[in-house]
Amino acid sequence: MSIDLKTVKHISKLARISIDDEKANKLKGDLNNIFEFIEKLNELNTDNVQALTSIAETTLRFRKDEIKSENIREKILKNSPEENKDFFVVPKVVE
Amino acid sequence: MSDITSQSLFELTSNIKEKKLSSEEITKAFINRAEKSKKLNVYVTDNFEKAIDQSKKFDSNPNLDFKLPGIPIAVKDLFCTNGVRTTAGSKILNNFVPTYESTVTQNLWNQGAILLGKLNCDEFAMGSSNETSFFGNVQNPVGENLVPGGSSGGSSAAVAANLTPVTIGTDTGGSIRQPASFTGTVGLKPTYGSCSRYGIVAFASSLDQAGPMTKNVRDCSMLLEVISSFDQKDSTSIDYKRNNYSKELSKDIKGKKIGIPKEYRVDNMPDEIEQLWKNGISYAKDCGAEIIDISLPHTNYALPTYYIVAPAEASSNLARYDGVKYGFRSPGQNLIEMYEKTRSEGFGDEVKRRIMIGTYVLSSGYYDAYYLKAQKVRQLIKKDFDDAFSKVDAILTPSTPSSAFKIGEKTNDPVSMYLNDIFTVPINLAGLPGISIPAGKDKNNYPLGLQVIGKPFDEQNILNISYALEDKINFKNDILDWWLSE
Numbered sequence: 201m202s203i204d205l206k207t208v209k210h211i212s213k214l215a216r217i218s219i220d221d222e223k224a225n226k227l228k229g230d231l232n233n234i235f236e237f238i239e240k241l242n243e244l245n246t247d248n249v250q251a252l253t254s255i256a257e258t259t260l261r262f263r264k265d266e267i268k269s270e271n272i273r274e275k276i277l278k279n280s281p282e283e284n285k286d287f288f289v290v291p292k293v294v295e
Numbered sequence: 296m297s298d299i300t301s302q303s304l305f306e307l308t309s310n311i312k313e314k315k316l317s318s319e320e321i322t323k324a325f326i327n328r329a330e331k332s333k334k335l336n337v338y339v340t341d342n343f344e345k346a347i348d349q350s351k352k353f354d355s356n357p358n359l360d361f362k363l364p365g366i367p368i369a370v371k372d373l374f375c376t377n378g379v380r381t382t383a384g385s386k387i388l389n390n391f392v393p394t395y396e397s398t399v400t401q402n403l404w405n406q407g408a409i410l411l412g413k414l415n416c417d418e419f420a421m422g423s424s425n426e427t428s429f430f431g432n433v434q435n436p437v438g439e440n441l442v443p444g445g446s447s448g449g450s451s452a453a454v455a456a457n458l459t460p461v462t463i464g465t466d467t468g469g470s471i472r473q474p475a476s477f478t479g480t481v482g483l484k485p486t487y488g489s490c491s492r493y494g495i496v497a498f499a500s501s502l503d504q505a506g507p508m509t510k511n512v513r514d515c516s517m518l519l520e521v522i523s524s525f526d527q528k529d530s531t532s533i534d535y536k537r538n539n540y541s542k543e544l545s546k547d548i549k550g551k552k553i554g555i556p557k558e559y560r561v562d563n564m565p566d567e568i569e570q571l572w573k574n575g576i577s578y579a580k581d582c583g584a585e586i587i588d589i590s591l592p593h594t595n596y597a598l599p600t601y602y603i604v605a606p607a608e609a610s611s612n613l614a615r616y617d618g619v620k621y622g623f624r625s626p627g628q629n630l631i632e633m634y635e636k637t638r639s640e641g642f643g644d645e646v647k648r649r650i651m652i653g654t655y656v657l658s659s660g661y662y663d664a665y666y667l668k669a670q671k672v673r674q675l676i677k678k679d680f681d682d683a684f685s686k687v688d689a690i691l692t693p694s695t696p697s698s699a700f701k702i703g704e705k706t707n708d709p710v711s712m713y714l715n716d717i718f719t720v721p722i723n724l725a726g727l728p729g730i731s732i733p734a735g736k737d738k739n740n741y742p743l744g745l746q747v748i749g750k751p752f753d754e755q756n757i758l759n760i761s762y763a764l765e766d767k768i769n770f771k772n773d774i775l776d777w778w779l780s781e
Contacts, residue, residue, distance in 0.1 A: 203655075207655075208651075211651050211654050211655050211658070212651065214654050214658060215610065215638070215647075215650050215651055215654040216617070216631070216634040216635050216638055217635060217638045217639050217642065217647055217650065217651070218632075218635035218636060218638075218639040219639065219647075227647075227648065227651060230648055230709055231648070231651060231652065231655070233709065233710050234602060234648075234652060234709060234710060234713075237598075237599060237602070237710050237713075238599045238602055238603060238665070239599075240595070240596065240599045241596060241599050241600065241603075241668050241669065241672055242668075243596075244593075244596060244672060244675070246668060246671035246672060246675070249671040249672075249674050249675060250671070250674060251667055251670035251671050251673075251674060252670050252671070252673040252674040252677060253670065254501075255487050255501055255677070255724075255725070255726035256487050256488040256531050256533055256726060258488070258531070258533060260530055261527075261530065263527065272394075275394035275395075276394075276620075278392070278394055279390075279391055279392060279394075279620070279621035279622070280620060280621065281618060281619075281620075281621070281622070281623070281624035282624070288619055288620055290619055290630055290633070291626075291627060291628070291629050291630050291632075291633055292629075293629075293630055
C-alpha cells in the first residue's frame with residue numbers, strides 16, 4: 201500500500217502540525233519509504249501471539265492519595281508563554 | 296600526575312579523597328578546556344559560573360564520603376535540571392527552565408557532583424548522528440566533520456574530548472551505545488526500570504532508559520551505582536536490590552557462557568567488524584568464558600517493530616507541546632491555528648516525521664495492522680532473548696554495523712540512518728541491559744565497539760565481562776585535539 205497526499209494532509213491535521221504542499225510531498229516520499237520498510241512485519245504470522253503491553257513485568261503500585269506538594273502555582277505558571285499571574289492565556293475559545 | 300581533564304572518574308575521586316586535587320581545580324580545568332573547544336558544539340547551555348561557586352563551596356567543607364565528591368559533570372540536555380534551561384535539543388523547548396529536578400541528576404548531586412552544563416543531543420533524542428538538534432550538529436573529536444553518533448552525541452563527544460569526566464545519556468534504541476561506539480568510549484543502557492525516568496523529557500516511554508557514558512568500564516560501574524535507584528515518582532521503576540557495582544567489579548569471568556547470535560551477521564557488514572567480533576570472541580575465550588552459538592530468529596524484525604512502537608509512543612508523548620503551558624508559542628487566529636503553527640515551527644523535520652508515523656499507526660483503521668502487530672512481534676523478540684538466556688549468561692555482538700560517518704552523509708535518507716541501530720534496538724524492545732565498549736578501529740582509524748547484552752537486572756555480569764574484555768583489548772583512543780582554539 202502507499203500513502204497519498206490526501207492521507208499525509210489528514211495525518212498532519214490529526215497531529216496538529218500544519219504543512220505546506222511542498223513539505224507534504226516530501227513527507228509523502230519519506231513516509232512511503234519508511235512504511236515499505238515496516239511492511240516486513242507482514243511476513244510473520246502472529247495470530248496466536250499475545251501482544252506485549254508491558255516490558256517490566258510488574259503491576260502498577262498503589263499509593264495513598266495524599267497532597268505532597270506545597271503551593272506550586274507560581275512554579276507551574278513560570279514557563280507560561282504569555283504572562284498572567286493566575287492563568288494560562290490562549291486565544292479566545294468561546295464566542 | 297597526568298593532565299586533570301584526561302583523568303578517569305576513578306582517578307579524580309581518588310585525587311580528591313587524598314587531597315591532591317581540589318574540586319575547584321578540577322572544575323576550572325574542565326571549564327578552561329571547554330572554552331577552547333567551542334568548535335565541537337557539545338554544550339547547549341553551560342553552568343560554568345555556578346559550577347565554580349559550587350566547587351568552592353565543596354572545598355570549604357568537603358564531604359569525602361560522597362561517591363562523586365566535588366566532581367563536575369555535564370549531562371545530556373534531556374534531563375530536567377531545576378533552574379537550568381532544558382531544551383531536549385528542540386526549538387519548542389528553547390526557553391524552558393524546569394522548576395524541578397530529574398531523579399537521575401538529583402542522585403548525582405546527592406553524591407557530591409556539580410553540574411557543568413547541558414549537552415547537545417538530537418531533537419527529543421530522535422536521531423543517530425546528533426544532526427537533528429536545533430542547536431546544530433556536534434563534531435566527533437575522533438575526526439573533523441565526523442558525526443559523534445546520536446542521540447547522545449554531545450555526551451559522547453564531551454567524554455571523548457575530555458570535556459567532562461563522565462556523563463549520563465539516554466537510550467531508546469541505541470542512543471547511548473551507538474555514540475559510545477563512534478567515539479571510542481563506554482556506554483551502558485540499564486535494564487528497563489533500573490534508572491528512574493522522572494524528569495527526563497519523554498520520547499518513547501516503554502523504551503527510554505538513562506545510563507552512564509564514561510572513558511572506561513570501572514567509571515561506568517561507579518556512575519551506574521549512583522544513578523540506578525528505585526523511585527516512587529516513576530510508575531515503571533522497579534524495586535530490587537541494586538549491586539554495589541564498582542565494589543563487585545571483577546575480571547573473573549571464568550566459566551561464563553557467552554552467546555554469539557548468528558543473525559547479527561548482517562548483509563554488507565564490513566569485514567573489519569566481522570574481525571572485531573572474532574577478536575572479542577577469542578578474548579572472551581582467553582578469559583575462560585565458554586562460547587556458545589545461539590539464534591535470535593526475529594532479529595530482522597526488530598527495526599521495523601521499533602519504527603512503529605517508538606513513533607507511536609512519541610506522537611502521544613509529544614502531544615503536550617502545544618504552546619499553551621510552556622515552551623515556544625506561535626500566535627494564531629484561534630486555538631487550533633495556534634497549536635498547528637506552534638508545532639509546525641517548533642519541531643524539526645525528523646521529529647515531525649516520527650510524530651506523523653506515530654499518529655498514522657495509531658489512527659482509526661490502522662491500529663491493528665501496525666501498532667498491535669508490532670506489539671505482537673515485540674513479544675516474539677523478547678521470547679528470542681528469554682530462550683537464549685536459558686542457555687547463556689550474556690550475549691556478545693558488534694555495537695554498530697559501521698564506524699562513524701561524515702556529517703551530512705545520511706541526512707536525506709531516513710531509512711539508512713535508522714539502520715545504524717540494527718544491533719542496539721532489539722535490546723530496548725526486550726528491556727535488557729546492554730553495554731558498548733571500544734574494541735578496535737577501522738581502516739580510517741575510527742573506533743568500533745562491541746556490545747555485551749545481559750539478562751534483566753544482571754548489569755554486574757555485563758560490567759564484569761566488559762571489564763575483562765577491556766583489559767585484553769587495551770584500546771587507545773588517539774584523539775589529536777584538532778579542534779582546540781585559544
